[in-house]
Amino acid sequence: MIRLASPDIREEDIDRLLAVIRSGDLVQGRSVEEFERAICDFAGIPNCAAVASGTAALHLALIALGIGQGDHVLVPAFTFPATANVVERVGASVVLCDVAPGSYVVTPDAVEAALSSSKDTAIKAIILVHEFGFPAEVARIAEIARRHGVKLIEDAACAMGTIADGYHPGHYSDVACMSFHPRKAITTGEGGALLSHNAALIEELKRLRNHGIRVRENGLDFTEAGLNYRLTNFQAALGIGQVHRFTDELIARKTLASHYRLRLDGIRQIGLPDNSSGHSWQSFMIVVEGVSRDLLKAQLLERGVESNLGAQALNCLSYFREKYRTDELSCPEATRLFRCGLVLPLYGKLTVSQIDVICDQVLTALA
Ligand SMILES: Cc1ncc(COP(=O)(O)O)c(C=O)c1O
Known part of the structure; x- marks a missing residue:
């Protein structure tokens, strides 16, 4: 049987994972940081927050960008439902945009038309999906988003290694969200990551993934209603070699x-x-x-x-x-x-x- 997908997990990856398990240092820590650095180096984007899944990444992106009740978010009609489910979960509404026949992604013209024709639905953000790794025209779509005062999130769940308009996802948008589910190009079992040039945004996302904890001189403080969307060290350890290869x-x-x-x-x-x-x-x-x-x-x-x-x-x-x-x-x-x-x-x-x-x-x- 020729399988549909098969992750490239090697003995060296399993050894790295086992070393973490033997160390007892299981929750988010050094291996997660190493994994994040490896992703930054590979993608050429300076800031990364690893999280529990691609869905968690998208959910946190919407929260950190202030998308919520009463807002509308433009989403491609052809995608995995997680892209839209997170919009519903923050209390916003989905506006669907049809995709192009051969690339399976939305075009700048379709995005422009949707934003121009939906003046009374208050579209606050676009989620651009690079479906199956195809590079959507992100530079033009980012320019359209800026002109309309709209946030841009790249759903790069399938787009590790995609080069769109000269750069990896995370370059033109506010933030890109990746998935490391076993059907994706690299896997940590479950896992995801957010990539951005905006260091303050990634810091905010790191607090949100960890209960909203902020470390102060006199101890821990909880400065926002965060979640537990952390990746474990052993999941990260499984991914490090895959990123390098x-x-x-x-x-x-x-x-x-x-x-x-x-x-x-x-x-x-x-x-x-x-x-x-x-x-x-x-x-x-x-x-x-x-x-x-x-x-x-x-x-x-x-x-x-x-x-x-x-x-x-x-x-x-x-x-x-x-x-x-x-x-x-x-x-x-x-x-x-x-x-x-x-x-x-x-x-x-x-x-x-x-x-x-x-x-x-x-x-x-x-x-
Ligand atoms: C386009 C897209 N977005 C989001 C997700 C969700 O990722 P995860 O399964 O890691 O939560 C997927 C996963 O299948 C996906 O294909």
């Missing part, structure tokens, strides 16, 4: 994605994802046309290839349908990608000949 992982993913593109190009029933040199290829999602995606997925499984649907169309999910009265037609592109998108296996340990096997099976199933 990630440049090689990225090269491997790009090579494998190019091979998929070569093999599947021109096949009538398959729409390929847009290519870009800054794509980090967390996932490779094709769009299946004229045949049932679910049938193809089942046939691939029978032939020893795991695959899965990509992301959700939020406009099609019960919560958003009921609260916002959306339907399939509200965001037709997201709906199409949700119904017809199929993610094929992609990770650094795969070989070009395994990609050939997967492509052969796809073509046989479609024949």
